[in-house]
Amino acid sequence: MKNNSNLTKKQSVDSSIRVAVSLLDELMNLAGELVLSRNQLLQTINSSDTRNAEAVGQRIDLITSELQEAIMLTRMQSIGNVFSKFPRVVRDLSAKLNKEIDLTIVGQDVELDKTIIEAINDPLTHLIRNSVDHGIETPEQRNKKGKPDRGNIVLKAFHEAGQVVIEISDDGQGIDGNNLVDVALQKDLITADQADSMSEKERINLILMPGFSTAPKVTDVSGRGVGMDVVKTNLDKLGGSIEIKSKVDKGSTISIKLPLTLAIIPCQIVRTGKERYAIPQANLEELLRIPAAQVKKHVECVGDAAVVRLRGNLLPLIKLSDILEIEGTYEDRQTEEQVPDRRKNIADRRSKQSPLIHFKDDESDEVELSPRDQQHRGTGERRYSAASTLNIVVVSTGAMKYGLIVDQLRDSEEIVIKPLGCHLQQCKGYAGATIMGDGQISLILDISNLAKMAGLTSFDDTEHGLAVATAEKENIRNRKNQQALFTFRSSLEENFAVPLNQVERIEKVKSNDVEVMGCKRVMQYRDGSLPLLSIDDVAMVQPLAEQEELLVIVFTIKEHPIGLLATGPVDAVEIAFEIDKTTLKQQGIMGSTIINNQTTMLIDMEELVEVFRPEWMVEEVVTGIEEPGQAEVSL
Amino acid sequence: MAETNEVKDHIELSTFIVGTALCGIDILQIQEINKLMDKTEVPQAPEYVTGILNLRGQIVTIIDLGKKLGLGQTKTSQDSRNIIVSGKGGEHIGLFVKKISDVVTVNPQQIEPAPSNMKGIQGDFFTGVHKSEDKLVGILDVEKILSHADDQ
Numbered sequence: 001m002k003n004n005s006n007l008t009k010k011q012s013v014d015s016s017i018r019v020a021v022s023l024l025d026e027l028m029n030l031a032g033e034l035v036l037s038r039n040q041l042l043q044t045i046n047s048s049d050t051r052n053a054e055a056v057g058q059r060i061d062l063i064t065s066e067l068q069e070a071i072m073l074t075r076m077q078s079i080g081n082v083f084s085k086f087p088r089v090v091r092d093l094s095a096k097l098n099k100e101i102d103l104t105i106v107g108q109d110v111e112l113d114k115t116i117i118e119a120i121n122d123p124l125t126h127l128i129r130n131s132v133d134h135g136i137e138t139p140e141q142r143n144k145k146g147k148p149d150r151g152n153i154v155l156k157a158f159h160e161a162g163q164v165v166i167e168i169s170d171d172g173q174g175i176d177g178n179n180l181v182d183v184a185l186q187k188d189l190i191t192a193d194q195a196d197s198m199s200e201k202e203r204i205n206l207i208l209m210p211g212f213s214t215a216p217k218v219t220d221v222s223g224r225g226v227g228m229d230v231v232k233t234n235l236d237k238l239g240g241s242i243e244i245k246s247k248v249d250k251g252s253t254i255s256i257k258l259p260l261t262l263a264i265i266p267c268q269i270v271r272t273g274k275e276r277y278a279i280p281q282a283n284l285e286e287l288l289r290i291p292a293a294q295v296k297k298h299v300e301c302v303g304d305a306a307v308v309r310l311r312g313n314l315l316p317l318i319k320l321s322d323i324l325e326i327e328g329t330y331e332d333r334q335t336e337e338q339v340p341d342r343r344k345n346i347a348d349r350r351s352k353q354s355p356l357i358h359f360k361d362d363e364s365d366e367v368e369l370s371p372r373d374q375q376h377r378g379t380g381e382r383r384y385s386a387a388s389t390l391n392i393v394v395v396s397t398g399a400m401k402y403g404l405i406v407d408q409l410r411d412s413e414e415i416v417i418k419p420l421g422c423h424l425q426q427c428k429g430y431a432g433a434t435i436m437g438d439g440q441i442s443l444i445l446d447i448s449n450l451a452k453m454a455g456l457t458s459f460d461d462t463e464h465g466l467a468v469a470t471a472e473k474e475n476i477r478n479r480k481n482q483q484a485l486f487t488f489r490s491s492l493e494e495n496f497a498v499p500l501n502q503v504e505r506i507e508k509v510k511s512n513d514v515e516v517m518g519c520k521r522v523m524q525y526r527d528g529s530l531p532l533l534s535i536d537d538v539a540m541v542q543p544l545a546e547q548e549e550l551l552v553i554v555f556t557i558k559e560h561p562i563g564l565l566a567t568g569p570v571d572a573v574e575i576a577f578e579i580d581k582t583t584l585k586q587q588g589i590m591g592s593t594i595i596n597n598q599t600t601m602l603i604d605m606e607e608l609v610e611v612f613r614p615e616w617m618v619e620e621v622v623t624g625i626e627e628p629g630q631a632e633v634s635l
Numbered sequence: 636m637a638e639t640n641e642v643k644d645h646i647e648l649s650t651f652i653v654g655t656a657l658c659g660i661d662i663l664q665i666q667e668i669n670k671l672m673d674k675t676e677v678p679q680a681p682e683y684v685t686g687i688l689n690l691r692g693q694i695v696t697i698i699d700l701g702k703k704l705g706l707g708q709t710k711t712s713q714d715s716r717n718i719i720v721s722g723k724g725g726e727h728i729g730l731f732v733k734k735i736s737d738v739v740t741v742n743p744q745q746i747e748p749a750p751s752n753m754k755g756i757q758g759d760f761f762t763g764v765h766k767s768e769d770k771l772v773g774i775l776d777v778e779k780i781l782s783h784a785d786d787q
Contacts, residue, residue, distance in 0.1 A: 422726060424684065427679050603781055
């Protein structure tokens with residue numbers, strides 16, 4: 001890892017470490033044990049006593065893990081080493097600025113990896129100086145605001161969810177988000193439009209932008225506009241994060257979250273081609289698996305680039321095997337062999353095309369088939385078999401987010417980063433390598449460099465992206481004229497449809513769940529009785545098919561739930577249609593239309609219910625008039 | 636002091652076959668020779684890097700010496716070996732060769748400079764030639780082989 005190598009360089013400058021003698025003794029002890037176990041092992045191997053070998057193996061296993069733990073401990077240093085110099089920094093600086101400040105330090109004993117301790121020294125110093133210089137006001141100002149003369153800065157370290165959190169809080173003047181926005185506007189760091197749409201948190205986070213400074217003049221303490229930005233980059237390198245909370249005149253709290261150690265990081269293991277690769281969990285957003293049958297639906301082509309629509313956002317897709325220029329494989333379900341994957345395009349050729357490029361694909365459709373491909377077409381449609389499932393790792397680096405297509409998703413593992421040799425420094429796609437449990441090596445992918453290698457730019461900014469977005473909007477507008485319909489059957493032959501948005505639920509029931517009470521059909525539903533009707537109760541259509549399994553489509557009409565008995569097959573379609581209001585119009589049926597080449601009757605639910613339960617439709621004023629025999633008055 | 640005198644007296648060369656040529660390097664530069672073939676390929680690596688190897692927890696880059704010297708690709712076989720040498724900064728690098736041959740003791744005075752008609756890539760990597768009774772051993776400059784500045 002690049003930052004790792006920087007750290008190791010730093011290590012060589014200052015390469016001694018203080019370790020407690022008790023820990024050294026423990027290490028010594030463990031080393032002795034290890035030697036003894038080795039002797040035992042050698043003996044058992046010579047005597048080929050298998051039962052004893054097992055015991056020795058266990059012993060060595062135990063000692064190794066204890067040894068590993070103890071050695072890791074020698075690298076851990078208490079954060080007090082860094083904290084201890086801050087009282088002096090605060091005292092000197094406050095004297096210089098004529099301020100009265102108390103510094104409280106909590107959690108000196110929290111331990112962190114040596115490399116991290118070294119690397120956070122500078123960022124922390126900067127933050128403390130910030131608090132003293134910008135945070136805490138002079139005693140006069142504090143008096144005016146009704147605060148005690150002495151300001152308070154609290155420096156706190158503690159463990160939280162496997163991470164170490166360092167908090168620097170002061171009771172000073174806080175950060176004024178609006179002020180930051182004004183300065184950022186002056187410096188042309190943001191546009192007025194951006195400024196308007198920013199949340200309070202985003203406003204405060206402006207402070208982390210490069211070149212940002214609110215200090216009116218440059219002093220020897222502050223005002224150079226490099227501070228917070230450097231703090232953030234340093235923390236990013238360490239895999240840490242920064243969060244700023246602030247209230248004007250109440251004070252600010254800056255929390256830094258750091259991993260316990262850099263040496264071991266959790267990674268997602270994936271496979272592409274013959275080898276396994278590791279993706280650091282820090283870059284990982286989510287894992288996506290698009291079944292073969294849905295590739296067509298979800299993956300779309302924009303020009304020759306594939307994108308997937310993920311919760312309304314377009315996510316560019318990159319194939320790992322393409323970037324690394326290796327041959328992708330898929331697992332043959334029958335033979336469980338790895339078979340070379342000859343698909344060139346991620347998207348199915350029958351995928352939806354963005355309207356923008358529609359005119360292009362007439363030619364491109366045919367070109368792709370090389371004779372070799374055609375030979376392989378013989379063995380059935382693989383595109384619908386499980387093998388052509390797309391495995392996508394959604395990764396992010398900074399502002400960029402993309403989907404990396406891999407051949408197979410494996411486990412997530414804690415791995416130890418090892419640097420690559422100098423001959424492989426030119427391979428930008430890797431952040432290092434690691435040794436897996438089986439002794440094999442796998443490479444750790446550098447997500448941001450992979451994006452660069454694939455020539456990804458932030459998709460939203462490009463003109464092309466803009467054009468696609470406009471085309472997409474157009475598409476959606478067209479779709480507004482369309483309506484989603486839910487289709488079903490009542491008898492075996494006739495097709496019916498209702499607008500999908502009227503449907504509340506669809507329940508599958510057994511025909512003997514339907515009870516007939518007082519000449520009305522009801523069903524137990526959510527601790528109550530749900531009145532049921534079928535279309536033939538009202539309209540002149542064929543009677544409900546007598547099947548063991550029925551569907552109940554639950555509607556709510558005028559706040560009354562009602563179930564419509566129906567049979568399958570059901571489907572939801574989205575089409576633009578015109579209703580033929582004459583041919584099949586009758587009571588409860590508003591008309592007909594053609595869906596998927598089948599004449600379908602559109603049901604007017606309100607009309608159905610009006611006939612079925614006229615009292616529901618009557619205004620509330622007249623609800624007092626009740627007819628005997630109706631379900632509502634059965635009690 | 637005695638040691639340095641000894642080194643001047645004679646050099647032990649570990650010889651091996653690359654392609655068809657017999658080459659040698661000073662045995663003191665060699666860490667170990669092994670036949671681990673369980674390499675992990677590195678896509679997009681330079682052509683002469685055949686992969687990386689797990690050597691007792693250390694990651695070792697393996698260089699195909701045949702390719703590096705322009706003597707053709709070395710095939711994995713019963714006889715092929717990795718010669719692990721240590722490069723700059725203590726990094727271990729493996730040289731993948733076709734076959735290991737004898738260790739020969741030579742007198743530094745007997746080493747002749749590489750013949751001037753040895754041109755191109757090969758000429759760059761040989762520091763000299765040792766003549767024994769029946770064969771010639773090309774002596775390789777390990778530093779040069781391991782340097783990666785000359786990546787074409």
